[in-house]
Amino acid sequence: MKVVSQRTLGGPEVLETVEAPRPAPRAGHVVVRLGATSVNPVDCKLRSGAVTFLGEPPFTLGFDVSGTVVDVGDGVTEFRSGDEVFGMVHTRTGTYAEYVAARAGSLAPRPANLDHRTAAALPTAALTARQALDLADLRAGERILIHAAAGGVGHLAVQFAALRGAQVVCTARAANHEFLRELGADEVIDYTATDFTTAVGDVDVVLDLVGGDYGSRSLRVLGPEGRYVTAQQSDAGEDPRVALVSGAPSPAQLEEIGELVGAGRVRVHIDRELTLAEAGQAHRLSESGRVRGKLVLTPW
Known part of the structure; x- marks a missing residue:
């Protein structure tokens, strides 16, 4: 073969x-x-x-x-x-x-x-997105900031977060803003033109799909009970609000995701x-x- x-x-x-x-x-x-x-x-x-x-x-x-x-x-x-x-x-x-x-x-x-x-x-992108939101315990009415939101994990995380009833804020290039709004994003920030730390108030959750200095910068926009979940190596350090996600196989979750996609609720x-x-x-x-x-x- x-x-x-x-x-x-x-x-x-x-x-x-x-x-x-x-x-x-x-x-x-x-x-x-x-x-x-x-x-x-x-x-x-x-x-x-x-x-x-x-x-x-x-x-x-x-x-x-x-x-x-x-x-x-x-x-x-x-x-x-x-x-x-x-x-x-x-x-x-x-x-x-x-x-x-x-x-x-x-x-x-x-x-x-x-x-x-x-x-x-x-599989990898959707399970990582789903498990990241589970790890963050994202709940309805909370505000989440998703970095690299137009990528493989990011664009699925936007949809899963919206389905949970969260308010979704994203960072992405301007060319992807309309795409992300169609997926359920409430607010999109062009990271090439705007420093997200000055444009975003307190958020409950950050999902960091960039890493590097996005870690310490993201910690600055977390609210008092905020949680930071990253799929990348970042400079967030040993802060107790930090959690690392690495997508793991889960047939049960994958079946649920397949049903959502098949029903047109997620794409x-x-x-x-x-x-x-x-x-x-x-x-x-x-x-x-x-x-x-x-x-x-x-x-x-």
């Missing part, structure tokens, strides 16, 4: 299509024929060596999968061959591949009214669809910081 692999750390040019054996299903696992996957910012950080939890190359990137079960390992009762599934996979063999080995407990049934592209765009925006042969180009786009929503990759 074809996979996108890398033999060294580096720029997008290190990604190459190679042949690899098709995986066999281990106990508790299934093998999925890929319908689509997607790019997440962490993919680029792993490729370059900025984060290292996959260890040394060679490895295959990718955490999101939507596809069809083709093999079932011992002990798996949730799925059988032919089932349509989607989910979040954490392995060194990744999802940039024709066939993906996945723990059955990390997958959910794919709703019939979601195509592979839509389903593949959801995932796909900025562009490329093939896995164009994985390097997809990484360049991701690292440009100009992607609205998600980048989806389909098989060769």
Whole structure:
């Protein structure tokens, strides 16, 4: 089968299509024929060596999968061959591949009214957004500030926060303001022209998808009972109001999210669809910081 692999750390040019054996299903696992996957910012950080939890190359990137079960390992009762599934996979063999080995407990049934592209765009971004708001205990009537709101996690967090009845304030480039208002944002700040610390009064929650000095700056706009949740490394330090979110597989939550998307109450925006042969180009786009929503990759 074809996979996108890398033999060294580096720029997008290190990604190459190679042949690899098709995986066999281990106990508790299934093998999925890929319908689509997607790019997440962490993919680029792993490729370059900025984060290292996959260890040394060679490895295959990718955490999101939507596809069809083709093999079932011992002990798996949730799925059988032919089932349509989607989910979040954490392995060194990744999802940039024709066939993906996945723990059955990390997958959910794919709703019939979601195509592979839509389903593949959801798992990591949507679960991170949902779990961040849970961690912050965001409640109806509270005010949340979301940084990088037009990105993959951000644009879903805007919608989840609005569904909870929160007042949603965002930072984003001016070109994305109307897009975010359509998703439910109440106020949008152009961070290229305005310092959000002077434009935002007390907020109950900050969801920081930028990191760096946005941490200490965000702490300055929190109200007395405010909570700061970040998915990035920031300079917020050891402040007790700080919590770090890292999206984790959750089939139950993914089923709920799939139902919301299928019912039209939440939408995932796909900025562009490329093939896995164009994985390097997809990484360049991701690292440009100009992607609205998600980048989806389909098989060769």
